[in-house]
Amino acid sequence: MSKKKINDFDMNNWKNYEDIITDSLWIINKRDNSGTHKGDYHGNFIPQIPYQLINRYTKKGEWVLDAFLGSGTTLIECQKLGRNGIGIDIDKNILEVAKERATSEKGNSKLEFINGDSSKIKLEKYLSKYNIDKVNMIIYHPPYWDIIKFNNCEGNLANASTLEEFLKGFEKVINNTTKYLEDERYLGIVIGDIYKDSEWIPLSSHIIQLMLRKNFILKSVIVKNISETKGKQNQKAIWRYRALLGGFYVFNHEYILIFKKTKERKKKNVKGTN
Ligand SMILES: C[S@@+](CC[C@H](N)C(=O)[O-])C[C@H]1O[C@@H](n2cnc3c(N)ncnc32)[C@H](O)[C@@H]1O
Known part of the structure; x- marks a missing residue:
């Protein structure tokens, strides 16, 4: 079976792509602050995350969807990298x-900004504006349940009162948005675990299980360091004290989970709950 290309890499010159990370441990100590990136939205991710994923999983001119757009990091990267982008945020x-920010960045990409709930929004009318019915990759950077509240908008996943409610809400976003992802293409979920009521809550593991139940293929679990920010420096000593006292380790990493959407798997595993 011939494989359709999913990026612009010239594999005859594969040694040239030194900026592309292929290891599962990402140590990135300096945020990319170039162009219109600012990093001032509490809970944003570093631009290197969408940079890596977009380069690896899309070609120039293809479409990226970010279902939790926040301050627009993904669409700024789309603009820089010559990809088109759709971003949704409830706020x-x-x-x-x-x-x-994304439209002031240099570039000619087509960019669409949608205010709404990613578990409900219907994308057909936005896609048909550009004569497409699918996107080529999706990035999800949901709230890590309730550790940052973000806003009081109804439907904001950060306002879920229980873990089950958070996971159900996230699952609805997955159901509603992956139907717009082309088959045999990739999605990335950026998520951290949290520590709550003296217990480590493995959001990443719950989400991996949820995605496997839906028959997505797990391609990688990337561990990325959380580099120091001013806010965290102030809290470092108190968290070290709490960790020593409480029998746990202080978070210094988060995850980037890479999944592939495929039809093949569904045929093999008829009991899936897709
Ligand atoms: C972790 S932040 C994303 C930050 C983004 N990656 C950036 O670099 O700025 C999560 C975002 O999800 C939004 N959000 C929460 N629930 C949502 C939902 N159901 N639909 C759409 N957006 C939602 C929040 O308003 C928040 O801006």
Whole structure:
């Protein structure tokens, strides 16, 4: 079976792509602050994450969807890398910030900013504007349950009152958005575990299980360091004290989970709950 290309890499010159990470441990100590990236939205991710994923899993001119756009990091990277992008966020104020930043970045990409709940939004009318019915990759950077509240918008996953509610809400976003992902293409989920009521809550493991139940193929679990920020420096000593006292380790990493959507798997595993 011939494999359709999913990026622009010239594999005859594969040694040239030194900036592309292929290890599962990402130690990135300096945020990319170039162009219109600012890093001032509490809970944003570093631009290197969408940079790596977009380069690896899309070709120039293809479409990337970010279902939790926040301050627009993914669409700024789309603009820089010549990809088209659709971003959804439930909070219209942060969406305005994202729009301002991504459209002021240099580039000619087609960019669409949608205010709404990713578990409900219907994308057909936005896609048909560009004569497409599918996107070529999806990036998800949901709230890590309730550790940052973000806003009071109804449907905001950070306001889920239980873990089950958070996971159900996330599953609805997956159900509603992966139907717009082309078959045999990739999605990346950026997620951290949390520590709550003296217990480590493995959000990443719950989400891996959820995705496997839906018959997505797990391609990689990437561990990325959480580099120091000013806010964290102030809290470092108190967390070390709590860790020593409480029998746990202080978070210094988060995960990037890479999944592939495929039809093949569904045929093999008829009992799946897709
Ligand atoms: C972790 S932040 C994303 C940050 C983003 N990657 C950036 O670099 O700025 C999560 C975002 O998800 C949004 N959000 C939460 N629940 C949502 C939902 N059901 N649909 C769409 N957006 C949602 C929040 O408003 C918040 O901006």
